[in-house]
Amino acid sequence: MSARVEMVIRNIVPAHSHGAYTLYLKELNGNRILPIIIGGFEAQAISMELEGMKPSRPLTHDLFTSALKEFDITVTEINIERLDEGIYFAGITCLCVNDGTSKLVVLDARTSDAIALGIKFRAPIFCMESILLEAAYSDEHIDDEDEIEMPGQQMDDLVEPTENTFVPSGYAKISLEELEQMLDDAINDEDYSKAAKIRDEIKRRQ
Numbered sequence: 041m042s043a044r045v046e047m048v049i050r051n052i053v054p055a056h057s058h059g060a061y062t063l064y065l066k067e068l069n070g071n072r073i074l075p076i077i078i079g080g081f082e083a084q085a086i087s088m089e090l091e092g093m094k095p096s097r098p099l100t101h102d103l104f105t106s107a108l109k110e111f112d113i114t115v116t117e118i119n120i121e122r123l124d125e126g127i128y129f130a131g132i133t134c135l136c137v138n139d140g141t142s143k144l145v146v147l148d149a150r151t152s153d154a155i156a157l158g159i160k161f162r163a164p165i166f167c168m169e170s171i172l173l174e175a176a177y178s179d180e181h182i183d184d185e186d187e188i189e190m191p192g193q194q195m196d197d198l199v200e201p202t203e204n205t206f207v208p209s210g211y212a213k214i215s216l217e218e219l220e221q222m223l224d225d226a227i228n229d230e231d232y233s234k235a236a237k238i239r240d241e242i243k244r245r246q
Contacts, residue, residue, distance in 0.1 A: 044166040044167065045072075045166065046164055046165065046166055047066065047067055047167050049155070049159070049165075050064040050073065052083050052086060052087060055077055060078070061077070061082075061083035062075050062078075063075070063152065066179075071178050071179050074120075074172060074175060076151055076152070078151075078152035079152060082152035082156050084099075086155060086156050089156070089159050090159065093227060093235065095227065104157060105161070108134070112136070114161060115163045116134065116135050116144070117165075117166060118133070118155060118157075118164070118166065119167075120154075128171075129148070130153075130154040131147065131149065132147040132157060133145075134146075216245055222238050223242065
């Protein structure tokens with residue numbers, strides 16, 4: 041049986057195809073990078089969780105997380121189990137507690153959904169060694185001594201700047217206090233694209 045390798049989230053960048061993103065996973069104790077194409081909704085869910093941004097109303101992954109916790113179900117790990125014709129297959133391992141007894145259940149899931157849900161529980165992410173041998177590449181510029189604080193830690197800027205993600209120049213004339221209020225308003229209005237741009241301007245000043 042192929043060994044498992046623990047992975048962490050390195051970054052998320054816009055993909056060439058419209059509305060898609062590339063999620064880059066890095067092995068915890070090595071330099072191999074695994075790229076996975078995911079949808080914009082899943083990219084948004086993962087990004088918001090890593091950035092600590094809270095939506096004004098629960099998104100789908102937030103709702104599912106709340107439901108699991110309400111019924112004493114905990115996500116313990118995420119496993120990327122198979123790669124078939126360019127499609128990744130993942131399993132969500134859950135610990136279910138009922139009347140003092142517990143059991144492990146594995147749910148079949150898209151890899152993007154599995155990771156989006158797993159990071160809400162700070163669950164470790166594993167990938168089969170056979171998948172890494174087939175689809176990963178090595179990045180020799182990564183320091184093996186990078187400190188990892190939690191599964192799914194953001195290691196680089198979450199979304200690299202592109203011509204479509206630059207902060208409008210008009211934000212440069214707005215005070216930091218006003219920007220922070222605008223960020224809160226954008227999140228409350230569920231305008232996460234605007235919120236990300238305002239957040240980037242705030243970070244630039246800090």
